[in-house]
Amino acid sequence: MATRKFTKQMTSKLIKCVSKVDFQFNPLDIRAVSARELFRQLDSGRFYKNNPKLKLNLSMPYTPDPPIVKLEYINGEVLELESKELKTDEMMLSIFQKAQIIDYEYEMDGKPIE
Numbered sequence: 001m002a003t004r005k006f007t008k009q010m011t012s013k014l015i016k017c018v019s020k021v022d023f024q025f026n027p028l029d030i031r032a033v034s035a036r037e038l039f040r041q042l043d044s045g046r047f048y049k050n051n052p053k054l055k056l057n058l059s060m061p062y063t064p065d066p067p068i069v070k071l072e073y074i075n076g077e078v079l080e081l082e083s084k085e086l087k088t089d090e091m092m093l094s095i096f097q098k099a100q101i102i103d104y105e106y107e108m109d110g111k112p113i114e
Contacts, residue, residue, distance in 0.1 A: 006096045012050045016113045017099035017106075019074050024059040025067035031084035035067040038088050071095060073102050074113065 025032035
């Protein structure tokens with residue numbers, strides 16, 4: 001499957017469209033590998049520098065529930081990813097594709113993102 005690659009410059013701009021990310025996974029569950037890695041990648045200084053309002057919430061219940069990553073964007077839209085079946089790159093692609101649409105809509109409406 002061919003995927004589009006977002007540059008660091010693009011993701012640094014697009015992260016401003018994300019207001020909150022909730023991670024819920026059992027840390028001992030092998031299905032949570034991609035959710036843990038996504039948390040590690042989003043919890044970087046680069047993203048916080050470009051979006052100081054970004055909130056990452058981590059819940060680690062010791063239950064058999066599948067890992068979930070739930071994002072809320074600045075326009076109130078929600079994206080929920082069941083990470084057990086997705087690779088980290090696939091989740092990042094989904095996150096930034098949606099952010100790119102929101103960025104475009106804000107630009108077309110003349111609204112600032114911040």
